[in-house]
Amino acid sequence: MKLSPSLIALALSAVVLPAFADEPAPDPLSFNVGAVSEYRYRGISQTRLKPALQGGVDYAAPNGFYVGAWASTIKWIKDAGGDSKVEVDLYGGYKTEVSKGLTLDVGLLQYVYSGNKLNPSANTLEIYGALSFGPVTAKYSHSTTNLFGFADSKGSGYFDVTATFDLGDGMTLAPHVGHQTVHRNSAASYTDYSLTLAKDFSGLVVSAAVIGTDAKKSVYTSAVGDKFLGKTSVVVGLKKTF
Secondary structure, three states: OOOEOEOOOOOOOOOOOOOOOOOOOOOOEEEEEEEEOOOEEOOEEOOOOOOEEEEEEEEEOOOOEEEEEEEEEOOHHHHOOOOOOEEEEEEEEEEEEEEOOEEEEEEEEEEEOOOOOOOOOOOEEEEEEEEEEOOEEEEEEEEOOOOOOOOOOOOOEEEEEEEOEEEEOOEEEEEEEEEEEOOOOHHHOEEEEEEEEEEEEOOEEEEEEEEEEOOOOOOOEOOOOOOEOOOOEEEEEEEEEO
16 A cells, blocks of 8 residues: 555645736646655555655646646555556546635545556545645545455545645645544554655755554565564655656
8 A cells, every 4th residue: 555645735726816927827737756765655665665766747727627647666566466566646636715715625546556466456546535724734535446455445534634834945844644444454444644844945855754653563564575564764755846
């Protein structure tokens, strides 16, 4: 399994401010590439505590609709006996301000592990909804398929709360806590937490995060290397957006 994730703020507000003559309209199309010392998703390492390469593309329309794709190298499918080295996320949704200062974001997210050969398949579809007010975002994601290869897990849910505080000079601090419920598999359910410090150098973002979980070692230990994938670790990252 996996921004946190968490996960992904991509759209423009449906309430568009008029552009001044000397200010170019924002580009609706953006790209990002990056690398991390370890790919964690919802607190669980996807790369057996090893580095990963990542990248994506996003399109955000002025009316609030958005679509995008994002990919990362992974190791957990191969470790589980499957045959996929890359995760591809395809998503789309709508984001709008429902009242002053309160933003709603709803959408679909398809996780694709091409040719993964796991049974059940690791491919997962989730619907999600998020509310943001000030620096705080609360989000719920609900699986409409089995969750990342767990049998009979359709209907699993992930609820998380993340705050992003502007420290000035391009620096942000983001505490996060989330809880993953795996339907019909209480042993696989767990809580994750993180604290991320990031610095934006004109589109080049350097970050460091302390990430941990209370996940059970009996469920989230890699079959290769016998490594606990939910251990508390420091993860550093580098991402360029253009």
